[in-house]
Amino acid sequence: MSLLVHITNLPIDTEKVINLVKTDSSGAVNVFIGTVRNSTKNKEVVGLEFESYESMAVKEIDKIITEAKNRWPINEMAIYHRTGMLDIGDVPVVIAVSTPHRQQGFEACQFAIDTLKETVPIWKKEIFADGEEWVSAHP
Template identity: 60%
Template sequence: MIKITEHPLNPEDVTSTVFSNEAGAVNVFIGTVRGTTKNKKVVKLEFETYLNMAIKEIEKIIEAARHKWPIQHMIIHHRVGTLTVGEIAVVIAVSSGHRKEAFAACQYAIDTLKETVPIWKKEVFEDGEEWVSAHP
C-alpha cells in the first residue's frame, strides 16, 4: 500500500499491515526531520510532489523489490507539506521470511525512492532555504 499525505504518519499502522504468519522478519525505516544539516539549524522542511507520478514510481520500487527478494509485503507512506523538526517524513515497512531480505529490500526502497520519486524537499534554515536532491 502506498500513501502520500499531508497528515502525520503512524509507524505502528504501517508496520501492523505487513505482519503475517509466514514472515520471520519485519524491517521498518522511519525517516524523521532532523534539527541540523551541514551545521545549520533546520526550522522546517517543505515537501512537494507530483502525486500521480510519485505513486507510479513507488509502485515500480515495490515491484522491483518483489523481483529481487522474496518479500511478502512492502508498504511505503510519505508526507508532503510542511514538517517541523522531529516529525516523521517517511515510513517503509517490509516483511519477508528472513531478516536479510527484509533489510535489503527496505534499504533498496528508501535509496531508490530518494533517487527516482518526484518528491522534492526544501530545507528551511534560520538564515535561508535550499532545495535538496532535485528528482526527475
C-alpha cells in the same frame, strides 16, 4: 490507490504501516522511519517542506515495490511519504517490509529508500533559521 502506497499531508501512523505488512509467514518486519533532524551541513534546520507530483510519485513507488519483490522473497511492503511542512522530529517517510528472514528485509528496505530518493518526484525544501533552500533528494 493501494493501501501499501500512500502520499499524505497528514502525520504518518507508523504502527498502522507496520501492521499493513505483518503476515503469519513472516519471520521479520523491517522498518525504515525517516525523521526531520535539526541540522545539515553545519546549518540549523528549523523544518522541511515536501512537495510531490502525487500521481507520478505513486506510480514510481509501485515500481520500487515491484522491483523489490522481484529481488527478495517479500511477503508485503508498504511505503508512506508525507508532504507539506514538517517540524523537527516529524516523520516524512516510513517503509515497512515483511520477509521470511531478517537479512532479506534489511536489504529490501535499504533498496527502497535509496531508490525512492533517486527516482520518485518528491522535492524537499530545507528551512533554516537564516533562509531556505530546495535541495536534491538524490544522494
